Ligand SMILES: Cc1cc2nc3c(=O)[nH]c(=O)nc-3n(C[C@H](O)[C@H](O)[C@H](O)COP(=O)(O)OP(=O)(O)OC[C@H]3O[C@@H](n4cnc5c(N)ncnc54)[C@H](O)[C@@H]3O)c2cc1C
């Protein structure tokens with residue numbers, strides 16, 4: 001079974017983010033990055049499916065040079081090889097264009113299954129995986145919580161709203177967008193880290209993949225500005241010494257929240 | 261010429277969802293500002309009850325597509341129905357509520373129309389005829405303004421609560437049956453079974469005080485800190501999704517869009533960033549205290565008290581102080 005995992009790198013959850021000089025993205029200097037959360041679960045699911053059914057797991061990542069680190073981590077966990085798309089030519093925030101580039105890298109490989117995360121922790125569009133399915137003409141399922149590959153098809157459990165779930169079946173090849181929490185993520189072993197050094201990372205650019213250069217800067221919409229949201233509520237800020245914070249807080253719990 | 265604002269409604273067979281009604285509210289406001297008619301559409305096997313529910317809303321058109329192929333929701337079924345309608349009606353805008361179902365099919369529909377959906381918007385503003393949409397990025401740490409290029413149609417989905425369905429304008433509209441050709445449409449997904457997850461053992465909605473644990477606690481053993489504080493306050497322990505995903509606490513203690521919705525007298529969030537999917541489950545709390553070391557954590561935007569500090573220093577101290585007060 002040939003499986004692709006679309007894997008993105010995003011700032012670590014704990015990072016204190018600053019807006020860049022143009023006010024259209026974050027300042028990436030001095031930032032640490034990690035594998036996008038739901039993609040991490042997707043990678044784990046891909047590795048488990050390979051362990052069960054045999055085959056190959058290929059990591060597909062688009063981004064600047066720094067994303068090679070995320071690729072190496074995925075290879076260390078057991079992915080077999082990677083396709084790295086350098087995005088220096090890409091300036092549009094349009095996920096349709098991103099999906100078209102990813103699809104161009106995927107299309108001639110003959111994957112049985114393409115996994116993506118449900119949602120990226122930076123843009124948070126929640127649609128790139130679905131758009132890749134559209135681009136490749138494959139069936140898809142979103143919010144996947146469980147997978148069961150059968151002969152020529154796959155049965156998946158999907159999360160619905162308000163505590164409901166659904167089982168659906170789709171023909172292979174298919175695209176699944178993975179919801180966080182469907183499995184327990186493994187750690188890379190020392191052996192895995194050593195083995196990763198010999199694994200192939202093939203670098204391509206969007207124009208080499210046949211995408212029109214104009215498209216890479218255009219897209220259906222433009223991101224005009226990134227900014228800190230305005231507070232809508234009056235908030236009392238307590239900081240400094242822990243003892244002082246606690247005494248002020250106890251006071252509020254007594255007199256304002258009236259729970260003590 | 262593309263004209264009009266079309267809302268594709270979601271339903272459970274009996275009722276149109278509140279999120280869809282919020283999208284209709286957005287469409288009515290946009291329609292009034294841009295001088296454009298407002299349309300709604302509902303797809304299903306038999307949409308008569310749904311059409312009746314929409315009959316007293318202020319809409320210029322209400323389209324229904326009834327077909328056996330639409331009995332269960334599938335992305336292929338909704339894509340076929342939606343794209344047939346869009347090519348015939350040719351709206352300038354297509355709006356949705358940002359639900360799980362919309363995440364599943366609406367991007368396809370936008371792609372089929374040669375466009376891209378701008379997902380999960382929280383508001384829009386009109387800058388001299390040009391609409392600018394705001395959506396959250398980086399887990400709610402920042403907002404971002406977007407505007408569309410080109411001729412459209414422009415696809416937008418709105419986050420739950422961005423518009424108030426109480427402000428929906430009434431009127432009168434008669435449903436117009438539209439037929440889409442399903443003969444050549446392949447429905448590739450087979451829906452096998454829909455079921456409710458594990459029965460909730462704890463009902464947190466009755467709790468007056470909730471102390472909620474986030475990933476900031478770092479490891480399972482540290483949950484003890486939160487448990488002790490909850491015990492001291494006489495409250496319940498709850499958590500964000502990652503804490504339950506990692507098995508530190510059972511899922512029935514999860515708060516948020518895929519967990520429980522609560523409105524206690526006190527909600528004390530410990531090491532929780534405040535992603536929208538968490539916030540929707542607790543923003544109704546009367547008093548919100550958040551402890552987080554990041555002064556820009558989005559949870560502070562809705563907090564009554566923002567404690568900017570290391571939880572490992574503050575929480576044990578607070579437990580002690582509460583124990584003293586309560587004796
Ligand atoms: C479709 C969908 C549905 C979802 N449903 C839910 C849901 O129902 N409920 C839910 O909660 N989430 C849900 N999520 C996930 C949600 O988007 C967030 O990822 C999640 O809420 C983050 O959890 P967190 O705040 O605990 O972790 P993080 O975002 O990692 O935040 C941890 C916080 O702890 C702080 N911190 C770290 N160390 C310390 C310290 N020593 N002292 C003080 N503070 C510290 C950090 O500054 C950070 O703000 C859903 C996501 C999707 C896409």
Ligand SMILES: Nc1ncnc2c1ncn2[C@@H]1O[C@H](COP(=O)(O)O)[C@@H](O)[C@H]1O
Pocket residue numbers: 006007008036038039060061062063095098115116117118119120121123124125126127128129
């Ligand atoms: N640049 C990228 N490289 C690889 N995968 C991506 C990229 N952008 C998005 N994806 C995949 O698409 C998913 C959804 O992203 P988004 O639509 O931005 O929320 C992510 O979780 C990834 O799996």
